Amino acid sequence: MLSARIGPRNALEAFNLVAGIASVLGLLFSFLAFRQAKNASTAAREARDAVRTRTLASELEVVCVRAEQLLDFLLHKRLSEASLRVGELGSLLSEIPLRAQAHLAVGQVNSLLTVREQVSSIGDVIQRGPAELRSLQPDNSVITTSRRVVTTLREVLGAVKSKVESEG
Amino acid sequence: MTNVQVDLDPAPLVQELVEKSKSGKLKWEPTADRRAFVVSVGGNTTFRIRLVDTTDIGDFGQPETVQVPVLFMLDEKGNTLWEIRSGDVKGKGPGLSELFSIARRIGNKLDERLGSAISALRQL
Numbered sequence: 163m164l165s166a167r168i169g170p171r172n173a174l175e176a177f178n179l180v181a182g183i184a185s186v187l188g189l190l191f192s193f194l195a196f197r198q199a200k201n202a203s204t205a206a207r208e209a210r211d212a213v214r215t216r217t218l219a220s221e222l223e224v225v226c227v228r229a230e231q232l233l234d235f236l237l238h239k240r241l242s243e244a245s246l247r248v249g250e251l252g253s254l255l256s257e258i259p260l261r262a263q264a265h266l267a268v269g270q271v272n273s274l275l276t277v278r279e280q281v282s283s284i285g286d287v288i289q290r291g292p293a294e295l296r297s298l299q300p301d302n303s304v305i306t307t308s309r310r311v312v313t314t315l316r317e318v319l320g321a322v323k324s325k326v327e328s329e330g
Numbered sequence: 331m332t333n334v335q336v337d338l339d340p341a342p343l344v345q346e347l348v349e350k351s352k353s354g355k356l357k358w359e360p361t362a363d364r365r366a367f368v369v370s371v372g373g374n375t376t377f378r379i380r381l382v383d384t385t386d387i388g389d390f391g392q393p394e395t396v397q398v399p400v401l402f403m404l405d406e407k408g409n410t411l412w413e414i415r416s417g418d419v420k421g422k423g424p425g426l427s428e429l430f431s432i433a434r435r436i437g438n439k440l441d442e443r444l445g446s447a448i449s450a451l452r453q454l
Contacts (some may be wrong), residue, residue, distance in 0.1 A: 260406060263373065271373035276359050278408065279368040279376055283361035307362040 211265070212329045218262045219326050222319040225254050229315050232284070233308040241288055248285035251311075252278060265325075270318050277314050280307050340414040344401070345423040347377065351432045358433040365397070367433040375411075376404040379426070379433050399430035 228251050235244035255278035259271045266274075287304050350356045358367045358379075366380035381397040388394040403412040416426045435441065 256407065259373070266373075268373040272370035275370035275373075275376050275406065276368050279370075279378060279404070280359060280361050282408065283363045283366060283368075287362045303360065303364045304362040307360060310359065 208329070212326070214262070215265050215322065215326050215329060218258070218265050219319065219322045221254070221258060221262075222315065222322055225251065225258070226312065226315045226319055228254065229281075229308070229312045232281075233305070233312055236284075236305055236308055245285065245288050248281055248288065251281045252285065255281065266318075266322070270321060273314050273318050277311050280311050284308060284311075338412070339420075340401070340412070340418050341421045341423050343403075344414070344419050344426060344429055347401075348424040348429050348432060351429070351436060356436070358436040360437040367430075367437040369433070374406040376406075376408075378402040378404065379430050381430065399426040401426055401429065 228247050232244055232247040232251065235241070235247060255274055259266070259274045259278075263271060284304055284307055347356065351358065356369050356371070358369045360367055361378075363380065365382075366378055368376060368378045370376040379399055379401050382400050383395050384398050385393050386396045398416045400416075401414040402410050403414070405411050414426065419425050
């Protein structure tokens with residue numbers, strides 16, 4: 163009689179207990195799932211950033227090669243090819259700072275903008291006519307500016323590559 | 331909000347550029363044009379200062395060609411936002427001539443070259 167009366171109450175308490183434990187476990191699993199999702203999201207973002215930084219590094223590598231070719235063409239007085247490189251560098255240096263601003267420090271963006279102006283000034287001198295460039299000596303301002311452009315670009319590339327390496 | 335009824339005063343900008351250049355915070359760079367120097371700030375603005383030829387009336391009433399500095403403010407796309415001529419900078423502060431002198435000194439690394447020239451002379 164007693165056990166018959168207590169039985170349903172025990173079953174109810176047991177059910178409550180199980181339900182309570184299930185709720186706590188559910189909460190715990192939800193929290194773990196949330197943490198896992200957050201970690202996955204962070205990892206995905208980091209991976210995406212790493213890919214973008216790597217892409218930026220390879221784009222800057224192309225810019226450096228173009229700048230070195232520009233210097234070489236100027237040293238050998240191949241002005242039509244140099245003019246072509248000036249155009250290419252102008253386009254690349256207009257595009258990269260705007261697109262990759264999030265992955266570059268302000269100082270690096272400033273360097274790229276300054277380099278673009280320097281490249282543009284080289285283009286202006288080339289367009290003024292070959293008379294001014296007939297005596298292109300290594301200490302000519304066009305050559306020295308071109309050297310500076312290469313150096314600055316290599317410095318920015320070095321910083322970006324170092325970031326790629328640190329991101330692993 | 332833009333108030334177009336009031337003329338833009340370039341004097342505070344020029345003064346700030348001179349001060350920051352003097353304190354070594356602005357690294358002016360030379361260009362292929364020996365008479366122009368550039369510097370970029372904030373990742374979106376470039377300043378180019380350049381000597382341009384202009385015709386003036388000389389002491390004897392004759393037209394003569396003089397070189398005056400002009401400051402160009404460019405956006406991140408290289409478009410000229412503002413062209414400031416020497417006459418635009420009014421007030422007691424520094425003018426564009428002083429800014430050009432400082433930009434040329436920094437851009438040509440005159441201080442370093444002067445130091446090495448003096449030490450070379452001392453070794454003679």
